[in-house]
Amino acid sequence: MTYLHNIGLYFLMIREMFRKPTKWSVMKHLILKDIDDLIIQSLGIVAFISFFVGGVITIQTALNISNPLIPKYLVGFATRQSVVLEFAPTFTSIIMAGKVGSFITSSIGTMRVTEQIDALEVMGINSLNYLVFPKTVALMFYPFAIAIGMFLGILGGMAACVFGEYTTLENYIIGIQTDFDTFHVIYSFIKTFVFAFVLATIPSFHGFYMKGGALEVGKASTTSFVWTSVAIILLNYIITGMLLG
Secondary structure, three states, rough: OOOHHHHHHHHHHHHOOOOOOOOOOOOOHHHHHHHHHHHHHHHHHHHHHHHHHHHHHHHHHHHHHHOOOOOOOOHHHHHHHHHHHHHHHHHHHHHHHHHHHHHHHHHHHHHHHOHHHHHHOOOOOOOOHHOOOHHHHHHHHHHHHHHHHHHHHHHHHHHHHOOOOHOOOOHHHHHHHHHOOOHHHHHHHHHHHHHHHHHHHHHHHHOOOOOOOOOHHHHHHHHHHHHHHHHHHHHHHHHHHHOOO
């Protein structure tokens, strides 16, 4: 029953988030601040992980193609498919659940502990709109980070080919271009938008409705990471079945 209660409370939070909006002059600054905190400051870790994981995918694919009858351009093809379809949108989102999700939960949870949320509500401000809505809007720019991750993942695979001599650069580029389907990129960005909404709302839920003190803020951050990751994996399965099944 606790799970059902929390699910219902989560959807009520989303509904309340859109009611009684904050003045645009104030909301604009909140959104810009959250874009910097959640997107801009995450680009470094996204770029670093994408580049080297793309290289690892290329190396593993090349080492497992031992049959001389299998064309070497499949290394580039496999890297492109892995990065675009799953690694960039899904694996990166799980990593971001740890970085961005923990930041959101701890920041809102600290405001709950220090009674700043109570002060907002006493002043007649819709605290959910003031705190959660800007983060939701900011994370709608999350596909921008995923696009960079896709590019750097493929670039990392190219660097592994060139410096590791697992295949030629020409074969790798041919593999990237082979049987390219534009819908696969659209599918990835659809997933990314859904994951962005989850990354904004589930950590906010755990931070907003937490009870206790500083210790409970840490526990809420851990719980939000777990449930955000679970939601991303389940939604990934559902969306993949709907769009590619």
